[in-house]
Amino acid sequence: MAAAKTERLMNLLIMLLVQRGYVSRERIRELLYKDSSDDAFERMFERDKEELRSLGVPIETGGHDPLFEDEAGYRVSPDQFALPPIELTADEAAVIGLATKVWEHARLAEATTEAVRKLTAAGVDVDVAALDLVEPRLAAEEPSFDVFLEAVQERTAVRFDYRTSGGPDVSSRHVQPWGVVRFSGRWYVVGYDVDRADQRVFRLSRVVDDARKVGEPGSYQVPEGIDVRAIAKATLRPERAQEPAVLLVRGGAGHTLRRRAERVEPLAEGERRPDGGHWERLHLLSPPSDLADEILSHGTDVYVEEPAALRRTVIERLQGVS
Amino acid sequence: MSTPTSSARPGPATATGAKEQVARLLTLVPYLHARGGVRLDEAARDLGVSERQLVKDLRVLFLCGLPGGYPDDLIDVDLDALVDPEGDRVIRVANADYLARPLRLSQTEATAIIVALRALRGGALTEQAAEVVDRALGKLEHAAADAAAPIEVPLEPDEREYAARKALLQRGVTEQRQLRLSYFVPTRDEESERIVDPRGVVSYRGVEYLDAYCHSAEAPRLFRLDRIRAATLLETPVVSAPEAPRSLAEGLFAPGEHLLTVTLRLEPTARWVTEYYPTQDAHQMADGSLQVDLQVADLRWLRRLLLRLAPYASVIAPAEVADDLRDAASAALRLYDQDA
Numbered sequence: 001m002a003a004a005k006t007e008r009l010m011n012l013l014i015m016l017l018v019q020r021g022y023v024s025r026e027r028i029r030e031l032l033y034k035d036s037s038d039d040a041f042e043r044m045f046e047r048d049k050e051e052l053r054s055l056g057v058p059i060e061t062g063g064h065d066p067l068f069e070d071e072a073g074y075r076v077s078p079d080q081f082a083l084p085p086i087e088l089t090a091d092e093a094a095v096i097g098l099a100t101k102v103w104e105h106a107r108l109a110e111a112t113t114e115a116v117r118k119l120t121a122a123g124v125d126v127d128v129a130a131l132d133l134v135e136p137r138l139a140a141e142e143p144s145f146d147v148f149l150e151a152v153q154e155r156t157a158v159r160f161d162y163r164t165s166g167g168p169d170v171s172s173r174h175v176q177p178w179g180v181v182r183f184s185g186r187w188y189v190v191g192y193d194v195d196r197a198d199q200r201v202f203r204l205s206r207v208v209d210d211a212r213k214v215g216e217p218g219s220y221q222v223p224e225g226i227d228v229r230a231i232a233k234a235t236l237r238p239e240r241a242q243e244p245a246v247l248l249v250r251g252g253a254g255h256t257l258r259r260r261a262e263r264v265e266p267l268a269e270g271e272r273r274p275d276g277g278h279w280e281r282l283h284l285l286s287p288p289s290d291l292a293d294e295i296l297s298h299g300t301d302v303y304v305e306e307p308a309a310l311r312r313t314v315i316e317r318l319q320g321v322s
Numbered sequence: 323m324s325t326p327t328s329s330a331r332p333g334p335a336t337a338t339g340a341k342e343q344v345a346r347l348l349t350l351v352p353y354l355h356a357r358g359g360v361r362l363d364e365a366a367r368d369l370g371v372s373e374r375q376l377v378k379d380l381r382v383l384f385l386c387g388l389p390g391g392y393p394d395d396l397i398d399v400d401l402d403a404l405v406d407p408e409g410d411r412v413i414r415v416a417n418a419d420y421l422a423r424p425l426r427l428s429q430t431e432a433t434a435i436i437v438a439l440r441a442l443r444g445g446a447l448t449e450q451a452a453e454v455v456d457r458a459l460g461k462l463e464h465a466a467a468d469a470a471a472p473i474e475v476p477l478e479p480d481e482r483e484y485a486a487r488k489a490l491l492q493r494g495v496t497e498q499r500q501l502r503l504s505y506f507v508p509t510r511d512e513e514s515e516r517i518v519d520p521r522g523v524v525s526y527r528g529v530e531y532l533d534a535y536c537h538s539a540e541a542p543r544l545f546r547l548d549r550i551r552a553a554t555l556l557e558t559p560v561v562s563a564p565e566a567p568r569s570l571a572e573g574l575f576a577p578g579e580h581l582l583t584v585t586l587r588l589e590p591t592a593r594w595v596t597e598y599y600p601t602q603d604a605h606q607m608a609d610g611s612l613q614v615d616l617q618v619a620d621l622r623w624l625r626r627l628l629l630r631l632a633p634y635a636s637v638i639a640p641a642e643v644a645d646d647l648r649d650a651a652s653a654a655l656r657l658y659d660q661d662a
Contacts, residue, residue, distance in 0.1 A: 003382045005340035010347060010386040018388060018420050031389045051341045055348070056428040082423035086465045092458040095442060102438035111434035113370065114345075118431070120368055121349045121424040123356035132451040134485035136441045136477060153429050153471040169606070179472030184481065205597070222472070229474040253511050274657035297630035299650050301511065303657045315658050320633025321651035 008032060009048055013057060017081060022062060022073025049074075057081060088124050097126045104139040107146065140187060142204035144211040145180075148189045152177045154217035157194070161208040170208050175200065176220045179228030183236050190228040192220070201235040240287040246306040251278035253301035256294060260284050274303040281305070292317065346371060346379055347386075351397075351421040359412040362404060377404055380413065387417070432466035437473045444477025445485055490553055491532050494520040498560050501534070504552040505545055509623040513551060514538070519560035522567025523547070527600065531570070535562040542568075581617045584624065585638040588612045592634040595627070613638065625650050 011032055016023060025045070033041045049059055058080040061072050088096065100116055103109040120126055144160065151158045158177060161170045177191040178199075186203060193200040248267070249257060258264060261282040273279050284291075292313045295302045304311040350369060354360055366373045380399050387396035398416040403409040427435070439459045446452035463470070477485070494501045501520055506513050518534035521542075525531070529546060536543040542565075588595060589611050596604065601614040618624045621643070628635055628647045637644035 002340045002343060003378075003385075006343040006347070006382045007385045009340060009344045010383070011389065013344070014386065014420060015389045052344070055341060055345055056425055078420075078423075081425065083426045084465050084467070085423075086461055088458065088461060091454045092461065095439065095455050095458040096435075096462075098442055099435055099438035102441050103434060108430070108434040108437075111428075111431045112438050115427050115431040115435040117349050117369055118424040118427060121351075121353040121356065131454065132446070132448045133442060133455070134445040134447065134482060134489050136445045136475075136481070136485050138438070138441055138475060149430075149433070149471065149473070152473065153433065179474060181473070182475040184478055228472055229476055232474075233476075255506060255511055255513050256508075272660070274660075293630050296632050296654075297626045298511070299625070299629055300653045300657060311658070315655065317632045318651045318655045321636075321648060322633075 008044075009052060012048055013052055013076065016059065016074055016076040017078060019075060022060075022075045024073050028074070083118055083122055086119065086122055086124065088119075090127070091131070093124055093126050094131055096124070098131065098133075098135055101135060102138050104137050105145070108138075108140075108149075138182065142187055142207070144204050144207040145187060147211040147213060148177055148180055148187075148204065151213055152180055152189075154213075155220055155222070156213045156217045157215050157219060158189075158211050159214050160211035162202060163206040163208055173202070174214070175202070178222045178226050181228050181232040183232050188232050188236070190231050199231060201232055242285040243288050243307065243310075244283065244285055245288075245291055245304070245310055247282045247284070247295065248274060248279045248303040248305060249282050249298075250301040251280060254282070254298055257282055257284065257298070257302065260286065275300075279303075288313075343379060343382065345425075346375075347383055348421065348425045350376075350379060351383070351415060351418050352424040354413055354415045355418070355422045359414045362411045362413055365413055376413075380404065380415075383415070383418075427466050427469060429469045429471070432462075432469035433471040433473060436462055436466060436470040437475055441475045441477065444475065445482060447482075447486065484547065487550060487553055488523060488530070488547060490555055491520060491523060491547070491550075494553075494555050495522050497555075498564070500556040500558045500560055502554040502556055503532075503545060503550055506549045506551055508549070508626065509620050517556070518543070518545070519562045521565055524567050524570050526570035533567040535560075535565075544568075581619055582621070582640070582643075584616050584618050584640070584643055586614055586616060586628075587636045587638055588614060588631075589634040592631040595631070595635070621646070629654070 012028070015028070015031065028045065029036075029041050033044060036044060053059055057076060060075050060077065060080075062075075096116060096119060100109070100112050103112055116126055147158060150156070155176075157174060159172070159174050162173045163170055174194040175189070175191045176194065177189050179190050181188050181190060186205060189202050189204060191200065191202075192198070247254075247257065261284045263283040265281050265283075267273065267279055267281060288307075288310055292310060295304060295310075295314055296317060304314050346369070350365070353365065353369065360368075362373050362376060366376050369376070371379070380401065383397055384399040384401060385396070389395070394417075397418040400412075400414040403412055403414065436459070439455060439462060443452065443455045443459060446455055491501065493499075499520075501518050503516050503518055504513060505516060516536055516538040518532070518536050521533045521535070523530055524533050524544075529548075531544040531546055532550070533542065533544055535541070586595075587607065593612055595601065595616075596612070596614060599616060601616050603613075603615045605613040607613055616624075624643065625646060628637070629650060632647075632651060637647055
């Protein structure tokens, strides 16, 4: 059965591809669906067209031939059908070979392999050669990833429930996705939040249950000049003012702070110390809020000298533990 | 390293339906056209199909062609060369010039390969490598005619460093060579040097670990990749008995390891904890805080975490942990006594 159907699909494709103009339904039926009843022909022809289109075959409709009143005709333009000519040098082909190893996501890994097979078919000899690059791996374990991937391709809006922070509070969202961005190992979608009438960035791991596409494909436009990567970065890692800080750190401790320090110096003879131990002075630049967290985690190993506001924050937060 | 299969569906290379067979034929014909005759085994390997399936596909192709049905209209496949025991098993196809070019990339194929190339672009270590990837990317983007979806995968500098280190560790695993690691242990706030025999890189809940026999500890150990500060691949081969990397399916803690369940109340500022550490039994409290259980193997680690969160996380149970946190906070506060 499958072989007969393959044959019919191939012959339909070839027929539409080699004809100069549009081919009428009547002619298609006469040549390929001769033994079918009217109903069976309609059903089979519709399904066959759909299957070819789903493979990416661009079947065009049109061309009202005066000889066949009201009869739509069909054709496949060879230029629209075929992969544009592509020639790759040996090193470029090696890069393509590495691309097949990047995705750790079943559907996209297979799609990459399929793309490479088409390039191979076009005459490219893909070879894996050593190149001076690390090979990143892209995994996408978030269950909603596929839905957002399809949505940005089709420009279809998505509805989903979203956790605003670690807690169980969930809000319902209606978003027109502009793009998907991977940032520091996590996936985000950038888009227009219809209910809030503003652009927003959502972390896919916080999407609860199933995200669903709503409405028709192509139902919105991505605004001109949108840079989803810049929006994600500005939201997720805003530029924060760095402030100088001076800390005393116990000898042999505070490695994470030492690594960031601009300068480490010993205390002068007879200088006042927080307690009797061995201490060193660190000078560093940091956004103050992050620094307080890190200093607190070091307990009795770090003492804040400056700025006064940071010292006050640390003292107050310690006093808050009761 | 397992491959997530969020949407495993058989691709054209393996599936048996008519649609998939058409997809294979539309790749097979241009492949042969570009190369002339190709040996059956070679074509099967290049296209990722079994030889048996390839012959089946060619038998169907033999029946396809131009409308009209005259013998000259059909695609010519030299089946004798493939099925005859005397045949040379070389595939020869003629009379199919109209299928000389492969079908253009589908939107998903274009997206998949272009995003993969963008990721590789971020992994380029030299200007030359970046330039090669850019050239390939430019040609692919042209061939895909902008069909790729807007998916961006910028690699931050720390990620690139991480990927480079992971590649080095994996080389150690493959080549069975020892590694020297400089490793940071946050619970002890110390950095240590050790020689290890690498067994493999394994992952648990999105965090990657090197499983290795550690010569300092004289025991197998897991090293979190993001805490390895430096790694050197040594010339010396591994000396411990070879062993496959352990499976982390059951979690990070060895069976029987003593775990303490700690109940915490997290104010909104401290809620991020639930996204970084496995917590259970989350309850939303009337005052907006969240009560969760956290499994802890190392109390020093917990003390540092709770101090970092001070005073936005409090310990509900057990009482010893609550006391320990209070003592640690008081001790830190005493450093500032002379200020008062």
